Amino acid sequence: MAKLRYLPLPTALVILAWALWLDPNLTQIAAGVAIFLFGMMALENGFRAFTGGALERFLQWATSRLWKSLTFGVLATTLMQSSSLVTVITISFLSAGLIGLAQGIGILFGANLGTTTGAWLIAGVGVKVDIAAYAMPLLIFGVLLVFQRSTTLKGLGYILAGVGFLFLGIHYMKIGFEAFRDTIDLAAYAVPGLRGLLIFTALGIFATVVMQSSHATLVLTITALAAGQITYENALALSIGANVGTTITAIIGALGANIEGRRLAAAHLIFNLLTGVVALVFIHQFVMIVEALGDWLGIGADDFTLKLALFHTLFNLTGILLLLPFIGNLVTLLEQRLKPRPRTVSTPRFINEGLLQTPEAGLEAVRKELDHLFQNVFDIMALVLHIEPARLRRGQGLEQAQVPPERTRVIDVDDYYQRRVKPLHGAIVDFIAQIETHDSQTAQAFRLRAASQDLIEALKDIKHLQKNLVRFMVSTNPHLQREYLALRARLIRLLHELQRIAQGVEENPALSFDILRVETEEQDIVANGQLDRLIRERRINSGVATSLMNDSGYTYDIAKNLINMARVVFAPAEPIMREIDHDIHLDEQEIHDVVGQREQARTPPETARQTGETPR
Structure with missing residues (x-):
């Protein structure tokens, strides 16, 4: 049975090789698809080079409202064409x-609408202009930049090369299909009616x-x-199938994600399936609206490629308008x-594993996981x-x-x-070791x-302290007992204060950390002479x-x-707040100065003995 798992790929390769050998025109189309997909991969790699903080911070800002989430999805997909x-x-940021979840659903709705801009670009320019002439300069400059050491230049190089490969792939697919007209007319095999809609929708999904x-x-x-x-009718069905089939990306991306990522993938599937069903059921009505809008926009009666792009945009927009009022209900349903x-x-x-592809989100997940470890x-x-942990958390x-x-135990x-x-x-x-970090991210991972x-x-040290x-703590020597109870009290209070910081109760964590550091220095009975x-x-x-x-x-x-752990894990995530914390953070010399000043302000030991006060 194990050997059977490896059969599909070799079988598919053999069939593909046989088909390419039979018809050289098919070779050009397949090569165009391969080059186009390679361009998509290069484009994604290029944009990943710019996901080292700026895109992530913008995403957090851009999802505070639902309309912002939608807009971000549209603009990001239009820009990246992916x-x-x-x-x-x-999915990474949601995980x-x-x-x-509601913001994530809004982004995916916008991404579905944003992906239609690619259809407009291809229909309006790609099949009507010799874009291969533009592909060559892009590839030349892109490849030159890819070999640079700078991450930014390398990312820009991948973007230019990716766009060049996209253009080149479209060119080869176009001339491949045009060559078919001299040998075979695929339109003769078109299937009319409902049966054709279903068959070509399935082909689009596949x-x-x-x-x-x-x-x-x-x-x-x-x-x-073109x-x-x-x-035209079969092309409409193929575009519907492509829309439904793209949910596989979300499903695959959610396989390694947590429950929130899987809920988002389910929302994506529901949206695209519902949109596809609506488009199929009301396809004639959509075609009528496309014709009317086409006349109003000045699209030629026989310009079916632009009409296809308009249809693709129209049914995605309809799906968004249908589901947008019910996002809250959808979130509740998915959570239940x-x-x-x-x-x-x-x-x-x-x-x-799904977070490894976006370092900034991955590092934020590590920070939260360290809170869990704490x-x-x-x-x-x-x-x-x-002391009972639950009681200590409540103070x-x-x-x-x-x-x-x-009772001691x-x-x-x-x-x-x-x-x-x-x-x-x-x-x-293990997770930190797998994240591919750059520049400031590497320092953050460290x-x-x-x-x-x-x-x-800290855990190892408290194990040694426990004996x-x-x-x-129950010694018959009251002085020794008091000192060990004081050690216990210091750690109990420290844990409680760190828990308050972790929960966001403290308004100024940086100042709290410095106060805890000063108190730690003061209470060292070796350093303070106690x-x-x-x-x-x-x-x-x-002996004791x-x-x-x-x-x-x-x-x-x-x-x-x-305290060192808490500074890293519980510090504010926002860059501006980090700068503020850095400005008010005391360095080592300042801490020692504060300790010295507080020592001098204490009652001298001789005076303490005269008043009967026990020096600490």
Whole structure:
């Protein structure tokens, strides 16, 4: 059975080779299709070079309203001449949580309308002008730029070469179909009536699924129509089939996406199927409207290629007008019918293979997945610190942090790590390694990877801290007990503050991070002299003093690693807010200066002893 999976491709290649050998005219048409598809691929690669931040930020801004989402879909597809790329980017951003399902549906509706501009371009210029003459200069300059080191120049080169290949492919398809008129008239095989509509709609679906491009199917249809090789009615059916067949791109793009991506693919399928059915049922009415609009626009009575482009635009616009008022209902239906798959706490929630094609969305998904990883580490740390994670998230029990717990227990951190942390951490690191980043994205990926390691290091340190924490929180030495309860209280408060920042409660995260850093420096009992005072005043012996010194170091490292992680993961995503945060962020020297000033403002130890106050 395994061998049978490899039979379809060789069989198709043999059949294609036999068909090309039989008729050289078919070779020109097939070569035109191949060159056109290669041009589409080059064009997509070119535009991907410009998806390193600008397009993504514009997409987030352009989807705040439904009409903006529609407009973005139209303009992006018109510019890129690739609804497939727009679809993939939209699914990626939806999977990363950067846009909502309603906005994603709006973009896809607009992309369907935007893809009709390609039909107008091909029908109005491609089949009436010798565009091969324009293809050659584009290819020359495009290939020269492709070999440059600059990502921008390379992307521009792919775009120019892609357009050149598109023009060249259209040229070869056109002359191929024109050559058929001397040997065979394909129009003689046209099928009239409803049967013909259904057959050619199915052919349009099949061709689009095979070539993965409705543009390629439309070009093939328009060039065949211009050469008189298919009838106008059959061409209309082929365009409907191309529209329905293009949903396969969304479905394939959603295979590696999360539940939101799959819901968007389902919405795309519903829209295109409904639009196709409406176009088939009311095709005669559409033809009448096309004739009337054609006369008003000055389209010639026998200019069937432009009429086909008008028909393609008209039935897509009708589909949008029909479904636009029901987008809210469609979102509700999809959310009710398509449920998320059951998952464990160690299952990735945001990263998936579909996001690898759009680095900016992929990195944003990593950031959210690291928040998920932090929540798992948060739960384990809370248990080690003898406080319920749910209560700590709500800010309950903080006042009891300095009070010994009623019952102490040892948490198997290794077991929790293997079950809840290691699988998720491994998936994050593997995903980051697969993202093809450029320039600033590479630095961002490095920071995210370092943040994930900071979390793991913090978890390892609290594992080492736990042994003495459990032992000395209930020590008979009140001074030693107080110090370990203080270590526990510091970490409990830190986790609570980081949780507040993660939830967006803090208005100024950058300032909160700096305050936490200052407090971490202040509370280091080795640096502030508290450990020396305890030893000097014989409140603890040298044996436990070394344990306390080591555990204070673990606490300091845990706090430092968690704060460093939080700066990367919980920092504002908007570029302007990042600049503001950077401006108010304290550097190392400023932090030490603040600590020194606060130390000087404290009550001197001698005065404290005179007043009976315990120095800290």
